[in-house]
Amino acid sequence: MSVVMTAHLRNAQCIGRDAIPRLEPDALAEHARAHLPGEARIVAFFGWPAAHATPDAPAAELLLVTARDQESRVELVMTTVGAEYPALAPAVVSAARFEREICEQLGIRPAGHPWLKPLRSHAPYGPGPYRLHDPALGIGADYPFFRVEGEEVHEVAVGPVHAGIIEPGHFRFQCYGERVLHLEIMLGYQHRGFERALVGGPFPRTVHQVEELAGDTTIGHALAYAQALEALGGCEVPARAHALRALALELERLAAHTGDLGALAGDVAFMPTAAYCGRLRGEFLNMTALLCGNRFGRGFVRPGGVAYDVDARMAEELRRRLDAALRDLEGPLDLFFESSSVTERLEGTGPVSLQDCEALGLVGPVARACGAARDVRHDHPTGMYRTLGCPIATAESGDVYARAMVRRIEIERSAALVRELLAALPEGSIRAECPPPAPGAVAVSMVEGWRGEIAHVALTDAHGRFERYKVVDPSFHNWPGLELALRGQQISDFPLCNKSFNLSYAGHDL
Amino acid sequence: MLDILRTRIRQGFRTAPFPPADPPLPERYRGRPIIAREACPAGCDACIERCPMEAISIREGELALDLGRCVFCGECEAACPTGAIRFSRDYRMAARRREDLVVTAEEYALARPLEESMRRLFGRSLKLRQVSAGGSGAEEADVNVLNTVVFDLARFGIQFVASPRHADGLLVTGPIPVNMRRAVELTYEAVPAPKIVIAVGASAISGGPWRGNPEVCDGVESILPVDLLIPGFPPHPLTILDGLLRLLGRIEEDGRRRP
Numbered sequence: 001m002s003v004v005m006t007a008h009l010r011n012a013q014c015i016g017r018d019a020i021p022r023l024e025p026d027a028l029a030e031h032a033r034a035h036l037p038g039e040a041r042i043v044a045f046f047g048w049p050a051a052h053a054t055p056d057a058p059a060a061e062l063l064l065v066t067a068r069d070q071e072s073r074v075e076l077v078m079t080t081v082g083a084e085y086p087a088l089a090p091a092v093v094s095a096a097r098f099e100r101e102i103c104e105q106l107g108i109r110p111a112g113h114p115w116l117k118p119l120r121s122h123a124p125y126g127p128g129p130y131r132l133h134d135p136a137l138g139i140g141a142d143y144p145f146f147r148v149e150g151e152e153v154h155e156v157a158v159g160p161v162h163a164g165i166i167e168p169g170h171f172r173f174q175c176y177g178e179r180v181l182h183l184e185i186m187l188g189y190q191h192r193g194f195e196r197a198l199v200g201g202p203f204p205r206t207v208h209q210v211e212e213l214a215g216d217t218t219i220g221h222a223l224a225y226a227q228a229l230e231a232l233g234g235c236e237v238p239a240r241a242h243a244l245r246a247l248a249l250e251l252e253r254l255a256a257h258t259g260d261l262g263a264l265a266g267d268v269a270f271m272p273t274a275a276y277c278g279r280l281r282g283e284f285l286n287m288t289a290l291l292c293g294n295r296f297g298r299g300f301v302r303p304g305g306v307a308y309d310v311d312a313r314m315a316e317e318l319r320r321r322l323d324a325a326l327r328d329l330e331g332p333l334d335l336f337f338e339s340s341s342v343t344e345r346l347e348g349t350g351p352v353s354l355q356d357c358e359a360l361g362l363v364g365p366v367a368r369a370c371g372a373a374r375d376v377r378h379d380h381p382t383g384m385y386r387t388l389g390c391p392i393a394t395a396e397s398g399d400v401y402a403r404a405m406v407r408r409i410e411i412e413r414s415a416a417l418v419r420e421l422l423a424a425l426p427e428g429s430i431r432a433e434c435p436p437p438a439p440g441a442v443a444v445s446m447v448e449g450w451r452g453e454i455a456h457v458a459l460t461d462a463h464g465r466f467e468r469y470k471v472v473d474p475s476f477h478n479w480p481g482l483e484l485a486l487r488g489q490q491i492s493d494f495p496l497c498n499k500s501f502n503l504s505y506a507g508h509d510l
Numbered sequence: 511m512l513d514i515l516r517t518r519i520r521q522g523f524r525t526a527p528f529p530p531a532d533p534p535l536p537e538r539y540r541g542r543p544i545i546a547r548e549a550c551p552a553g554c555d556a557c558i559e560r561c562p563m564e565a566i567s568i569r570e571g572e573l574a575l576d577l578g579r580c581v582f583c584g585e586c587e588a589a590c591p592t593g594a595i596r597f598s599r600d601y602r603m604a605a606r607r608r609e610d611l612v613v614t615a616e617e618y619a620l621a622r623p624l625e626e627s628m629r630r631l632f633g634r635s636l637k638l639r640q641v642s643a644g645g646s647g648a649e650e651a652d653v654n655v656l657n658t659v660v661f662d663l664a665r666f667g668i669q670f671v672a673s674p675r676h677a678d679g680l681l682v683t684g685p686i687p688v689n690m691r692r693a694v695e696l697t698y699e700a701v702p703a704p705k706i707v708i709a710v711g712a713s714a715i716s717g718g719p720w721r722g723n724p725e726v727c728d729g730v731e732s733i734l735p736v737d738l739l740i741p742g743f744p745p746h747p748l749t750i751l752d753g754l755l756r757l758l759g760r761i762e763e764d765g766r767r768r769p
Contacts, residue, residue, distance in 0.1 A: 193725030215648025293538035
């Protein structure tokens, strides 16, 4: 086993691109095999066309970003590859989706990849020759679904347009009777071209696109973007802004978790909790609207700080509303977790083992429900979380019940954080000037959104423009978890399992 | 069972009246913008320059703000040296035609009802199939919220159904990614005629912040005829509800509800 030097930094820090050590492609694969997933885990793995790339000699730069959670450390290592390179995926399962993305975006083939299929089904933006998808055929037409053969095996295809008011995606079940042998999820219907369009940025529209990456995570993504720009520009964000950002992030979590618990109740036909949580989610959204006028927090977080302040009167109003909402939430949640007709449906349904969770690199409440103690607020704290105590909420069974319970605990902890923040908002300004990004630099920014770790990685060129801006929504890590959770389950439990993950299609498809 | 009843009583009655006598909108809510002609100095283009969406222009010598593109960020209001553009707290914004979404110093024309024959069909019972096509999840969430006890959409005879075959129309969110285009067309074809199409949110109307990306179609109107456009980023649930009821002729000109 070789010891490889990597560049270290902390969350929301910036270093020069020349400080990133370069390995040969073979050595990178060996490095990954040696350290992943045991000691570290993948935050992002992505590429961009190398400066010297030509159609005849395609070449790309690949950057592997890993995190050592125990040490609050992020590590970077790079390689330059030609039309092919040895895939990491055979040894490191959590690299598989990242390598499908690299292949689809750049036309570079990860040789030996066991599951090389389109990820979003879009036209590549060079420089390599490999094509996973022919855009002329349309999405899905050339997607090689895994099929289980057998006389009594049947296939169920669902989507992209679903029965509810949700985003589009395609689910392909291989079933034996009611039992699901295999589920494959094909995404890409929501692809809006975010990363491609950001080369040469940031542009005036960028922050609005960031707020739409996953609309229910407006604060989370806007914060990750702001942290990346502040790191690149060397901006010192005022303490009061840090506190208000944390406040908005926790309100976003409160709204989402409350909505999710209500939706889970709806999926097991327990209507009281479904109805009450539906309303209470709105109470949290309206608290965010009190901050900035928009229920999803659009326009609140901006590079350098936040756009709106909270005065004493508003702080009091927020406290009052929080107390009222939590008081109203307690009864419906007690009912939910104490009714045997509910728990009977949740317990043992859609389990994911801790081993699978680690292999896939799952994040957020889904990972914590499997017993993986992982939370950016705790492991890689930025801003206000550096001083706030933020214990990690975990469960062990990895099933729908555990995912629900983790959300319930997090509701309580987020509420406590909001109270703590409101009780002692630091004095001072709410926004500092954010200088333009430094040239030739790289910044890694992670935020614990309500779905889990949001990672933005920005690399600037010699003029301080984005040469590459990579976004990893927690959904990117977690979709394979849902596929695995369905193995051996009843197909009729799919809506329940799906809701217990509640992943973003737009956040995955970018 | 007793616990369920006790909890039910504690929750109380939560359905909000509509149209609301006093809309529960926060102070900082940015609703329909208002342009004051007399305050707008000739030759100034501060707002036009600042708008990240290219939503503001000079048309026939007058300032015009296209709500179909607007993301309600308030940058124009901040940029204006004379206060000629300001965001009001009026949540009513839906229009029937794309050109009606352009705010000028003249009075804003809200959506007119469907013609009589369509109104007779849908006025008391409208079934919609929601299709998200590049929607971020926020638009979908604030459409979904109309089904909660707070807005109780079903009391107006409007329901979301699971199949386009059961629907009278589509409610579309998102800019329509190229990858969703065929699915949206097929869903539209599956709805029996006569049918309506409703576009909700800046992205569905114009492509929003994604406008011009080759990966998207720049909104619903680029592939389907649209009967109602509801601006916002995303629109407030009240904006959506107001638009739906206006389309069905359930709200009088003066804002009162028709029985």
